[in-house]
Amino acid sequence: MIRAVTFDLDGVYFTEDSFQTFKANFPKNTTDQNLIDHVLSKSDEITQSKQEILTEDQYWNYVRSQLGVSTSNKEISKLLADSYQVNPNVVDIVKKTRNLGVKTCICTNNFPTRINALQDKFHFLDDFDVQIFSYQVNATKPDPKIFQALINQSDCQPNEIVFADDKEANVISAQSLGINAFIYQGFDHFLDKLRSFLLHL
Template identity: 25%
Template sequence: MIKLIIFDLGKVILDFSHRDIARGLAAFSTLAKYQDPAKIMDHMFNNGSKIINLYEEGRITTDDFFIYIKESFGLDISFPGFKKIWNEIFKENDGIDMLIERFKKDFMLFLLSNTNELHFEYVKEEYPVINKFDRWVLSYEAGIRKPEPEIFQIALNKAGVKPNETIFIDDIRENVKGAESIGINSVEFKSVNQITTYLEEKTYESRPG
């Protein structure tokens, strides 16, 4: 019987674009190379950037992250200016709030995200849907990122449920496989309608009788 539904944050609850960050930072670069947003995208996001992973695992502070980005790209920018560019990239997916309200009545709902301190502090203030979840499991607090099985186990332990009593939803196939590796029912997110149908079928199947 399903007791817990775990949602990813980025692209599932809130859509976002890293390209918005790249464009914003490029406008403040004093280095010709990094006045091209594509170069910042490649350096920060397209090549498995170690600095992003370290920040999302809480292994470096927000201050150190800002200093590294500022120096790497030759940015003439204040911290408040950087914070605005870094954070204002999100948009709530249409219909997701209604989905959360619908399933919150009968199931524990957790949010499990590879995220960082700046982003999460921002979205929990700006998007009320974030505060409708029963618990948050965040990579920068846990010190580990998806798809490592350990982060899913943290969520199970917090909820006091078994893997087969849980559903996990994520837009990245690698993360879905990570959850499946410990026996969690998992599905790759394509749309709110697709997930609504999946949850209706899966939770109905799990009901006794």
């Protein structure tokens, strides 16, 4: 019996182009797209901010130094909020899942600036019973530690949890703990898979 469903945030609950919009609109004094992508998406520093090894100030100071800008943390928060939109189809499924008496969960590699900015705008955390943030457990997917936190905080057995992710390594890690995990391949596929677990959705 499924008692909890885990939803991804970037590219699922929030539209696929939201973060791309943020990167495109972020002030920068460089045209080096590889550098921009590295600093905002792929650097060790962004990973460390998601694990709270770096504080918000430390990470954004790094960004400012690399991209040659003086944009304040407050301005960055506003830019994040302005760049993001929810996917109404996913929001609807989250609410329907909850109405079935199934716990709704998020398990996300994320950083406080983004979560706080989007919560202020959308109040999206109100839709989720269980909220696992990498910066709170000091581990990012695919580290099994973050999935163990999901199991513990949902108060469910692993085989009572459904989890989808667009990265195979994350799915394999979740499966290794016994979670019903599968690759996210678009909303329609996700909904079909979800309905195979929750027949009345």
